[in-house]
Amino acid sequence: MFKTLGKLILDFLNQLGQASEMVASCIFWLMRAPLEFKQTVLQTTRIGVDSFAVATMTSLFTGMVLALQAGTTMRNILSEPLYIGTIVGFSLVRELGPVLTAFVVAGRAGAAITAEIGTMKVTEQIDALHTLGTNPIRYLVIPRIIAFMIAIPVLTLCANFSGMFGGYLVSTQSLAVSSWVYYEDITTFLGVDDVMHGFIKSFCFAFMIAVVCCYKGLNTYGGAEGVGRATTKAVVASMVLILVMDYFLTAILQSIGI
Amino acid sequence: MIEIKNLKKSFGPKNVLNGVNLSVKEGEVTTVIGSSGTGKSTLIKCIIRLLEPDAGQIIVKGKDITHIKDELELANLRRNFGYLFQEGALFDSLTVGENVTFGLKYLTKTPPSQYAKIAREKLALVGLKGIENLKPSELSGGMKKRVSLARVLATEPKVILYDEPTSGLDPIMSQIINELILDLKKKLGVTSIVITHDMRSAFEISDTLVMLYGGKVELAAKAADFKNTQNPYVKQFIEGSSIGPIRPF
Numbered sequence: 001m002f003k004t005l006g007k008l009i010l011d012f013l014n015q016l017g018q019a020s021e022m023v024a025s026c027i028f029w030l031m032r033a034p035l036e037f038k039q040t041v042l043q044t045t046r047i048g049v050d051s052f053a054v055a056t057m058t059s060l061f062t063g064m065v066l067a068l069q070a071g072t073t074m075r076n077i078l079s080e081p082l083y084i085g086t087i088v089g090f091s092l093v094r095e096l097g098p099v100l101t102a103f104v105v106a107g108r109a110g111a112a113i114t115a116e117i118g119t120m121k122v123t124e125q126i127d128a129l130h131t132l133g134t135n136p137i138r139y140l141v142i143p144r145i146i147a148f149m150i151a152i153p154v155l156t157l158c159a160n161f162s163g164m165f166g167g168y169l170v171s172t173q174s175l176a177v178s179s180w181v182y183y184e185d186i187t188t189f190l191g192v193d194d195v196m197h198g199f200i201k202s203f204c205f206a207f208m209i210a211v212v213c214c215y216k217g218l219n220t221y222g223g224a225e226g227v228g229r230a231t232t233k234a235v236v237a238s239m240v241l242i243l244v245m246d247y248f249l250t251a252i253l254q255s256i257g258i
Numbered sequence: 259m260i261e262i263k264n265l266k267k268s269f270g271p272k273n274v275l276n277g278v279n280l281s282v283k284e285g286e287v288t289t290v291i292g293s294s295g296t297g298k299s300t301l302i303k304c305i306i307r308l309l310e311p312d313a314g315q316i317i318v319k320g321k322d323i324t325h326i327k328d329e330l331e332l333a334n335l336r337r338n339f340g341y342l343f344q345e346g347a348l349f350d351s352l353t354v355g356e357n358v359t360f361g362l363k364y365l366t367k368t369p370p371s372q373y374a375k376i377a378r379e380k381l382a383l384v385g386l387k388g389i390e391n392l393k394p395s396e397l398s399g400g401m402k403k404r405v406s407l408a409r410v411l412a413t414e415p416k417v418i419l420y421d422e423p424t425s426g427l428d429p430i431m432s433q434i435i436n437e438l439i440l441d442l443k444k445k446l447g448v449t450s451i452v453i454t455h456d457m458r459s460a461f462e463i464s465d466t467l468v469m470l471y472g473g474k475v476e477l478a479a480k481a482a483d484f485k486n487t488q489n490p491y492v493k494q495f496i497e498g499s500s501i502g503p504i505r506p507f
């Protein structure tokens with residue numbers, strides 16, 4: 001029991017060490033060699049296009065259900081659906097927008113890059129990069145980390161708007177809140193610091209997902225089966241880490257007043 | 259030019275190379291033969307340091323490269339080499355043309371306007387034409403192998419390591435590749451290490467033949483001496499006999 005637990009912790013620390021080494025290597029190559037600009041743009045658009053529909057749909061319905069729940073609760077307590085816009089806006093911008101978008105992108109684009117890099121590993125394409133004068137850090141990892149750090153915040157922004165629109169639909173159509181009140185509720189209370197709070201989280205999630213998924217891909221072994229295993233592990237690890245990071249980031253950001 | 263001394267490499271508990279000694283001369287074709295799984299690929303991967311040896315020494319042009327860790331230094335070492343992968347290892351997200359010219363950007367100062375011409379030339383060398391815009395997934399196994407060879411040739415390396423260049427090719431195409439290897443030696447003085455299972459072409463192209471057995475060099479000799487050897491292991495392997503000291507099971 002303690003032995004397996006100990007082994008798990010050692011394993012985790014070992015992987016954390018290796019992933020940090022990969023990040024250090026990224027910084028090294030970022031300074032030594034020009035950025036693979038074309039690859040970066042390609043990856044950014046791919047991640048953005050791949051995940052746009054599902055990210056906005058997810059938050060549209062999340063916004064709708066938030067409005068519905070908040071509306072009925074408020075009605076029960078205060079016999080009137082007050083502050084729906086505020087509740088929807090706050091929840092989305094500070095919390096649900098970044099987290100849900102990160103989840104969606106981890107499941108979609110994160111899985112895709114682990115599978116892609118993993119396949120390249122088991123078919124010796126990674127070795128081929130080394131023999132042709134470049135390396136996987138420079139050609140694959142750096143462009144993907146940058147792509148994630150651009151695409152995820154942008155997608156989060158879209159998701160926030162789409163979620164607030166969902167909340168608006170429910171508020172005006174089934175809760176009989178006027179659009180002007182909904183709008184006022186959002187804009188009066190939502191400040192720059194709330195938006196910052198969401199964005200900082202978004203950047204951190206993006207970096208983490210890219211690092212985890214590239215790391216798992218580069219460490220794939222054992223043929224097609226190995227690629228499947230690596231992909232599942234990458235997605236599960238990303239999702240758990242999103243939630244863990246979310247708690248600590250919220251605590252830290254709140255303690256410095258953001 | 260390449261000196262290998264007492265080279266050892268294992269994967270986990272499995273000892274693959276168990277003290278290999280080998281010397282490769284500049285401008286020669288050295289062929290490595292041996293049963294599947296004896297570590298031929300492992301040996302040449304150690305030479306360009308895709309793998310790090312556990313023990314022993316590899317010296318390339320007087321420089322000990324066995325344990326170089328620095329990525330830039332490794333990249334510089336690999337600059338001199340071309341490596342043909344056993345399974346081709348083409349980048350499947352890129353077209354054939356982009357595959358062939360991939361190394362030019364990193365290893366040479368060739369202007370990109372020349373890429374299309376180089377791709378055409380190198381593909382012609384391996385008997386392929388008009389396939390620059392196809393994806394590797396649209397090619398047959400033998401075609402992939404040849405595109406991969408074109409990719410190696412594009413950067414004009416001084417030393418080429420071939421991992422089974424003719425496996426999966428028809429006899430005529432195999433002969434064309436063999437002649438290409440000899441041509442590169444004669445015209446450009448390229449040094450080659452070739453892994454092959456095809457004994458006929460091995461004798462045709464080699465200056466020196468090397469047989470790996472049990473993680474060691476069983477015999478390394480000039481082609482003529484190799485053919486007439488009395489070493490029972492080598493004899494059995496050359497003749498392709500199931501009776502002899504080598505027991506696959």
Ligand SMILES: Nc1ncnc2c1ncn2[C@@H]1O[C@H](COP(=O)(O)OP(=O)(O)O)[C@@H](O)[C@H]1O
Pocket residue numbers: 269274292293294295296297298299300301
């Ligand atoms: N990355 C690796 N991890 C574990 N074992 C390996 C690895 N690469 C090769 N091997 C093992 O080493 C042995 C030699 O492999 P290889 O050099 O590819 O043989 P050959 O090219 O002579 O057929 C094989 O038994 C293979 O299973």
Ligand SMILES: [Mg+2]
Pocket residue numbers: 298299300344421
């Ligand atoms: Mg092999």
